[in-house]
Amino acid sequence: MITAERKPLEEIIAYVRPFDRILLVGCNECVTVCAAGGRKEVGILSSALQMAFLKQGKNLQVKEHTLERQCDPEYVEELSSMIDGADAVLSMACGCGVQEVARRYRDKPVFPAVNTTFMGASERQGVWAERCQGCGDCLLGITGGICPIARCSKQLLNGPCGGSTHGKCEISPDVDCAWQLIWDRLKALGLENRYEEIIPAKDWRTGRGGGPRKIIREDLAE
Amino acid sequence: MSFEKRLQSGEFVVLAEMNTPKGVDISRFMTDARRIKGRVDAAVIPDMDNGVMRMSALAGGVLAQQQGLEAIIHVYGRDRNRMALQGDLLAAHVLGIQNLIVVPGEDMANGDHRDAAVVDDLDEMGLLNAIAALQDGKDLAGFGLDGSPKFTVGCSLAPAADEKAMAAELAAAREKVAAGARFVVTPPVFDVDRFAEFAKQAESLKVPLIATIFLIKSVAVARYISFNEPGAHLSEEMIQRIRKSSDREMEGVKIAGETIAKLKQMAQGVLIQTMGWEHRLSAILDAAGM
Incomplete structure (x- = not known):
């Protein structure tokens, strides 16, 4: 699988600070398996971001959506009904997914919320190691x-x-x-x-x- | 007068490109160095030009200087990581090399070692910053140096097919100048009027512009450039002039010489690329009236 790790919250906050409405998009494939950007992580990041901005007196609107596969145009198309309601997209997929969303929705800023790390395998619960x-x-x-x-x-x-x-x-x-x-x-x-x-x-x-x-x-x- | 002093004093500089041998027989390289010494201000030594494995530019530069010909060597990031680059830069200084041109590396896929791994640890900006750091007495890891090198550093512009690409090249050059480039080498100039327009735009860079003069050796070469390098603006008229000439090689020499003569008022120097025909350099300079 392609492994990833979530970026530090401060970096993500800096990306989304100029915007009021964020579409936060997860992926059901590799990043779900390595617990970096699946539905669960989308929910956690969404809450973290909203709380961080609330502390600063800003009500950040976050629409959460997790695609079956973010590197596949067929699934990325699903976002077309939501994209107009967002000022920017925050993707929790690997770099392939981020780029596919950016390619499809050209007029929308897209930011990565994870660092894509390597192609690897799970060694044991919570441990992944590079293999390819x-x-x-x-x-x-x-x-x-x-x-x-x-x-x-x-x-x-x-x-x-x-x-x-x-x-x-x-x-x-x-x-x-x-x-x-x-x-x-x-x-x-x-x-x-x-x-x-x-x-x-x-x-x-x-x-x-x-x-x-x-x-x-x-x-x-x- | 050294290349650096000529640049600083606004004197017109004449540079000639000399490729190192693919092998260890340096006799021709040394003969060429002696032949052009005195007729040019410095020799530019490319490193693995066009992605072809050759003796390194550092060695070529040192050999040229042993013949009394000042050298300017190419540096780029395709084949060496920041460790190797910095190490070679320190070596270059202690071996007497005073001038560098930071260039982009040719794509490995276009060279003669297509199976080689590409390094690309530092791009042109990264390399300029590394050179600046070394000159400042520190390496890229922030460690102090026991004696720091000093170089006159230039950068190059890539050919641009249209105005938009040219604007992007100029913007990139501006960043390179801000990072320490003190002169800019242009792509080959075949259309002097276009170059005049470009030179006006490049005035804002506030560093000397050195125009590349490419010796056209044959009609086939001219056609190749015309077809493959739209940014070169090599006209059909020029191709026909060479084609109709009774001495096509000499016609290429004359064109190069005439171009240099015209550029004297527009650039602060020229870099003559003879592509292995260093023996024609004198004839080119004669044709330029220099």
Whole structure:
């Protein structure tokens, strides 16, 4: 999922201060799962904002609405019946959702209420960790299902650096050494020989090296 | 007189672009440096021009200066993060480089290492601010330096296809000047009348304007620029002039020289891009009456 964290309230307040009527839009997908911008968080932020402005003697009107998927034009269209009643939109979706709303409603200021953080997985209740950087050329098939691009601090492709100690990364004892994980997994699978294979310098064209990326499926595109 | 002093005293400056070799054979680079020394005020050394991997501009600048030719080196953020950039800037100063031009990096997709990772840690403004900080005795993390560098820093303007784009470029240049750029290098000038209009608008920048002169080597190059760079305003008339000439290479030289002569009253200097034909530089300057 795409993970996110809510921005500090002060920053959000600064965005919406010039406006009287805010449309606060959540998303039912990733940001709901990582408890950053779903229906529940929309309600909490709405109350927090109204209280903060009330203290300053301002009655901020907040219309709350959570879309099924804010990165999808089909669902973003739902806002068309509410958009005229708002001076600005505050989005609790990831950056994709914020931009989709801004693209659809060009004359309306749209502000992000969360910081989109990474593509990750839930490690346990309340803990999410980075798993993928979307490099566009997946290596997981040769690294035992553990990504050295997303999970090795140095993005090393051919084994750990000297900072790997007792399975942990030198940047923090809380960070696993990706190459220790890869080795352990290859060993468990009986694929130790694969570790010896040299992975060549990565082709970053499929990542950001080639500029903003786009997928066009000729069989689906209209 | 140094490039900086000529700029300050309002003297017309003549710069020539010299690319470093793709490899370690520096014989041609050194020969060219010696050849143009004395005819130009300084050499501009691009870094990985057009995204093509070459010997670094820092090394090229130092080599040029070893031949007695003052150097101005390009710096940009595509290939180096703020650590590497700052480290190279300190190195540049101690190796005698006094002049920099902050430029945008060519898109990696247009270069010869298309699979390389793009860094882009600092953009042009970020880099200008880094240079200002270093000159002020601090690095970007706020730590004090043991001796601070000093540079004459310039910036570049991108080609603009229309008035709106030009206004945006000028606005960007204004910010770069505020961040420490003390001269501005324009894109190649083919239409002098248009340049005159632009120069008037650019007066508000209150820094010297250096016009780029691009040596047109062939009709094919002229057509390519005309087709792909609408902001260049390279006219069909100019293409035909080269096409009809009995010596097309010389015609390109004459056009470059004539353009320089006309620009003498409109800009404070020219940067001549000979695209590897440094041996033609003298002929261009002769044609310019310089």
